[in-house]
Amino acid sequence: MKTFYITTAIDYVNGSPHLGHAYEKVLTDVIARFRRMMGEKVYFLTGTDEHGQKIQQSARAQGIEPQDYVDGIAPEFKAMCEKLEISNDDFIRTTETRHKKVVCALLLQLFDKGEIYKAEYEGYYSTRQEQFLQDKDRNEDGSWPEIYGEVTQITESNYFFKLAGYQEWLIEHIKTHPEFIIPRYRAKQVLEFLAEPLNDLCISRPKERLEWGIPLPFDPDFVTYVWFDALTNYYSAVADQPDMWPASFHVIGKDILVPPHAVYWPIILQACGLALPQSILAHGWWSINGAKMSKSTGNFVEPAQFVDQFGVDALRYFLIREMSVGQDSDFSMEQFLVRYNSELANNLGNLVNRTLNMTTRFADSIVPAPAELGEPEAILQAAWTKARDESIPLFEQFQFNVGLERAMSFITATNTYIQQREPWKLGKSEDPADQALLRTALATMAEALRLGSSLFLAVTPSSVAKIRGVLSYEAGPVWKDELVWDNRLTGNAVEKTCILFPRPEKKS
RNA sequence: GGGCCUUUAGCUCAAUGGUUAGAGCAGGGGACUCAUAAUCCCUUGGUUCCGGGUUCGAAUCCCGGAGGGCCUACCA
Numbered sequence: 270m271k272t273f274y275i276t277t278a279i280d281y282v283n284g285s286p287h288l289g290h291a292y293e294k295v296l297t298d299v300i301a302r303f304r305r306m307m308g309e310k311v312y313f314l315t316g317t318d319e320h321g322q323k324i325q326q327s328a329r330a331q332g333i334e335p336q337d338y339v340d341g342i343a344p345e346f347k348a349m350c351e352k353l354e355i356s357n358d359d360f361i362r363t364t365e366t367r368h369k370k371v372v373c374a375l376l377l378q379l380f381d382k383g384e385i386y387k388a389e390y391e392g393y394y395s396t397r398q399e400q401f402l403q404d405k406d407r408n409e410d411g412s413w414p415e416i417y418g419e420v421t422q423i424t425e426s427n428y429f430f431k432l433a434g435y436q437e438w439l440i441e442h443i444k445t446h447p448e449f450i451i452p453r454y455r456a457k458q459v460l461e462f463l464a465e466p467l468n469d470l471c472i473s474r475p476k477e478r479l480e481w482g483i484p485l486p487f488d489p490d491f492v493t494y495v496w497f498d499a500l501t502n503y504y505s506a507v508a509d510q511p512d513m514w515p516a517s518f519h520v521i522g523k524d525i526l527v528p529p530h531a532v533y534w535p536i537i538l539q540a541c542g543l544a545l546p547q548s549i550l551a552h553g554w555w556s557i558n559g560a561k562m563s564k565s566t567g568n569f570v571e572p573a574q575f576v577d578q579f580g581v582d583a584l585r586y587f588l589i590r591e592m593s594v595g596q597d598s599d600f601s602m603e604q605f606l607v608r609y610n611s612e613l614a615n616n617l618g619n620l621v622n623r624t625l626n627m628t629t630r631f632a633d634s635i636v637p638a639p640a641e642l643g644e645p646e647a648i649l650q651a652a653w654t655k656a657r658d659e660s661i662p663l664f665e666q667f668q669f670n671v672g673l674e675r676a677m678s679f680i681t682a683t684n685t686y687i688q689q690r691e692p693w694k695l696g697k698s699e700d701p702a703d704q705a706l707l708r709t710a711l712a713t714m715a716e717a718l719r720l721g722s723s724l725f726l727a728v729t730p731s732s733v734a735k736i737r738g739v740l741s742y743e744a745g746p747v748w749k750d751e752l753v754w755d756n757r758l759t760g761n762a763v764e765k766t767c768i769l770f771p772r773p774e775k776k777s
Numbered sequence: 778g779g780g781c782c783u784u785u786a787g788c789u790c791a792a793u794g795g796u797u798a799g800a801g802c803a804g805g806g807g808a809c810u811c812a813u814a815a816u817c818c819c820u821u822g823g824u825u826c827c828g829g830g831u832u833c834g835a836a837u838c839c840c841g842g843a844g845g846g847c848c849u850a851c852c853a
Contacts, residue, residue, distance in 0.1 A: 390851090390853050392853065394853095400852075400853090401852075401853050402852085403852060403853095405852090406852085425853070427851095427853060429851075429853085430851090432850095432851080454781075454782065455781090455782090457780085457781060457782085458780085458781060458782085458847085458848060458849095461779095461780055461781065461848075461849075462848075462849075462850070463850095464780090465849080465850065466850085467850065467851085468850055468851045469851060470850095470851055470853095471851050471853040472851095472853095473853090474853085494853085523847085524847095527848070527849095527850095528850065528851095532850090591789075591790095593790075596782090596783085597846075597847095598789090599789095603788095604788080604789075604802095607788085607789085607801095607802055607803085608789090608802090610802095610813095611801075611802060612801085612802090614813060614815090615813075615815060615816080616815095616816090618813065619812055619813055619815055619816070620812085620816090621812095622811090622812055622813065622815090623811050623812035623813095623815080623816080624811090624812090625812090626811055626812055627811045627812080630811070631811085670789090670790075671790080671791070674790080674791085674800075674801070677801085678800080678801090681801090684815095684816055684817070685816090685817065685818090687811080687812095687816080687817085688808095688809075688816065688817040688818085689817085691809085691810095691811090692811070693809095693810070693811045693812095694811095696811085766812090768813060769813090770813080771813070772813055772814090772815095
């Protein structure tokens, strides 16, 4: 079986992780976990991008070496993954030897094939900003904005990668592989970009301008520039492992689809004789309280702090429940609390607690065997079949927001069922018929809880583990076997109480 | 300038061209007491952004317009 190899984009370590980073990790993790549940062999990679001018500058500003600088920040990203319970198998850093070796090997291969050549470029250069400028950077009257300081025309040699020759091939590939770019409408944006002739890609920087990078294997006076370095992580992390390449999924933000992931990366791979990834999934962006996320305005959510306050599953659930994959969404405390209170605390969490409580109170904490089943049980079982059979295909199509809604509707149906059976009344009756109904009701509640919660396993794994724990239930290795309604909880001793999602304390 | 996406209830979202456009939350009324002031039932709420067209039938397809968002190459 081909390994389902899935990656996130690697994060640039020029700052601490924020909500956007957290979302991409969680989304990728949910896909990875779901695929594992569906029986696939999964390999999940994430990591950090650690070269480049901004990092060199930040390090210099602190008076330390770039390596020391990135060594200080990369652990923050690793820690965020742990905090979010991301199930990655590997974490690659572009400053690691294993990565640099592969980058050099690919560059050398392409240089030897004649796909990389040296050329001179003449352009306007800002010494203050240490960058070349384009005409679009000019003011309307043709002058240069003041932030650039003195702008001079200079000539610089660099190495270029021949992109243009692959243009027609790439267009054809995108057109014949509808699953290559997800959501599909994003492919149009790529094709639009490819409608214009491609220029070759500058892949180097002279060392006097940029030191902090991987030296070109064929010219030590230059380092390689961002794309050959960063994109290659997907391959370098698994280059020595069999049955891994090509990647199945690259999960990225919509901002880096065109041109890097949808144009540069496929062409690099093709030129190197490597297979292309099956799919690139471009997700949308979070705004916060309707405003674009930015540090300067101070309106960003600190993921770690959020997890400390509400729990990891609350954040994971909200991110996946609220966003329609591919589109943008807004994050607000109001909306978060609505989801948290109504869906997690009141609906699911309260179902857990009332089930335990009634089982304890009316059956000495032991799940009874069901007696005869009546119409309410039949209705609930039908609701289960519907929720299960609808949500799984939705998850497969990355429509997690809708899938979670369907799954949650079964939790609601279970609460409705309890209301119909009124076990608290049956429990106070001496009538043997009522006692039989009580056993049926308690058994049905527990089983519905076991089944319903299992639909949330990819999104809220530790909460599902807790639910199984308080039911003294140990799940088997095959997820789909967990989705069959039977009496496997009969005789289990349950906990007396469990507050899964405590209601947040009200601010007075 | 060219192009793409988007607009459905107060909010977040559903609806292979096919009953009277549906859920959740919020709002209103009621029931219940096992439970985290919870849960359950009933209910208010729509010119599907606007205007045309195709069709037996349009939220859905086509044309035009409006609002919102985004892309527009080697950032050398």
